Amino acid sequence: HLELQFEGIATHCIVWVNGTLVHRNWCGYTSFYIDMKALARYGDELNNVTVRVDANALEGWWYEGAGIYRNTWLVKRSPVHLVTDGIYANPVKKDGAWSIILENSGNQDAGVEVAATLLDPDGNEVTKESCRTQVKVLAKAVVEMTIPVRRPELWSVDQPVLYTVRTVVTQQSRLIDEVETRCGFRTIRFTPDSGFFLNDQPLKIKGTCNHQDHAGVGVAVPASIWDFRLRKLKEM
Numbered sequence: 680h681l682e683l684q685f686e687g688i689a690t691h692c693i694v695w696v697n698g699t700l701v702h703r704n705w706c707g708y709t710s711f712y713i714d715m716k717a718l719a720r721y722g723d724e725l726n727n728v729t730v731r732v733d734a735n736a737l738e739g740w741w742y743e744g745a746g747i748y749r750n751t752w753l754v755k756r757s758p759v760h761l762v763t764d765g766i767y768a769n770p771v772k773k774d775g776a777w778s779i780i781l782e783n784s785g786n787q788d789a790g791v792e793v794a795a796t797l798l799d800p801d802g803n804e805v806t807k808e809s810c811r812t813q814v815k816v817l818a819k820a821v822v823e824m825t826i827p828v829r830r831p832e833l834w835s836v837d838q839p840v841l842y843t844v845r846t847v848v849t850q851q852s853r854l855i856d857e858v859e860t861r862c863g864f865r866t867i868r869f870t871p872d873s874g875f876f877l878n879d880q881p882l883k884i885k886g887t888c889n890h891q892d893h894a895g896v897g898v899a900v901p902a903s904i905w906d907f908r909l910r911k912l913k914e915m
Contacts, residue, residue, distance in 0.1 A: 680756040680784045682763065683713040683728065687749030689898065690736055695729040707734075707743050708891075712763050716784060741890050744898030757855040758785030759814055761848060768844040768862040770831070779822040779846055783814040790814075791850045793822050798843040800832070805842070833878050834863025887912065 683696075689707030693700065696718045704711050720726050734745035754763075765780030783789050794809035806826055814820040832840040841861045848856040868876050875882055889908070892898045 680714075680758055680760050680782075681716045681719050682754045682756070683715055684710070684752040684754060684763065685712075685730075685747070685749070686710045686751065688730065688732055688747050689734055689744040690738060691733040693731045695727075697727055707738060707748075710749075714784075742892055742898070744892065748897070748899045759783045759789045759791055759848065759850060760856045761846060761858050762819065766844070766846050766858055766860050768860045770828070770842075770862055770864045772866055779824075781812070781814050781820045781822065781848065783816055783818060783820075786816060788813060788815050789850060791848050791855070793824075794847045794849070795824060795826060796845045796847070797826055797828060798845060800840055800842065802843070805831075828864070831864040834865040835878060836882065839863065887915075 683694075685694075685704075687707060687710060688704060690705075692704050694702040694704075694713060696713070696715045697720060699718055701715070701718065702711060702713050730747065732746050734743070737743065760782060762780040762782050765782075767778040769778075779793055779795070781791065781793070790811065790813050792809060792811050794807060796807045797805040799805050806828060808824045808826050810822060810824060812820050812822050831842065832838075834840050841863050844860040844862060846858050846860065847854065865878055866876075870876070873881060875884055889912075891900065893900045893904050893908070896904060
């Protein structure tokens with residue numbers, strides 16, 4: 680399975696793979712994925728990916744950038760694989776399902792085993808659940824499982840504790856795909872009289888109007904700059 684992933688192109692863009700038009704995207708802020716396995720050339724043949732960008736149209740009155748300004752990836756996976764963004768880890772206080780979406784781009788049905796392991800912030804295993812499922816040819820299958828956790832450390836603004844869900848797909852005991860998903864345990868609620876509550880404690884939500892660009896670097900902002908900005912916001 681071959682997939683092109685574009686995290687952000689400003690602004691209007693058209694993408695061709697080996698001369699075939701495969702995608703149009705009209706927003707500079709949205710990511711998109713392209714399944715290119717049917718159009719790819721294999722062996723020693725060259726593949727040509729063409730991206731045309733038109734940044735004349737504005738989405739706002741600020742500088743939005745132009746061109747491929749976020750990361751772009753070529754991802755190769757097993758024919759039976761976890762769909763991109765196909766894991767939904769939903770930590771809730773009551774019983775809730777954790778959804779996992781699988782896809783089979785191969786030429787025959789496949790029986791697989793899916794295992795989800797919850798790791799604490801130090802990387803230690805907390806609990807694990809697994810199940811078997813069948814994925815038909817050129818189709819998707821959804822697996823839902825509940826992972827009970829007793830007294831997890833809660834995520835908060837001052838102590839942003841994050842757990843990791845490691846999802847592993849095996850076929851006949853052979854690893855075919857693996858994804859790690861970060862998540863935090865917390866409760867949120869709004870009331871008309873008292874406002875917002877995080878973990879049953881009142882919390883005032885404060886923020887600033889921040890555009891995505893940064894002085895001196897434009898819109899292709901390095902991760903270190905985002906770290907700097909967030910630390911300054913917390914200091915304020």
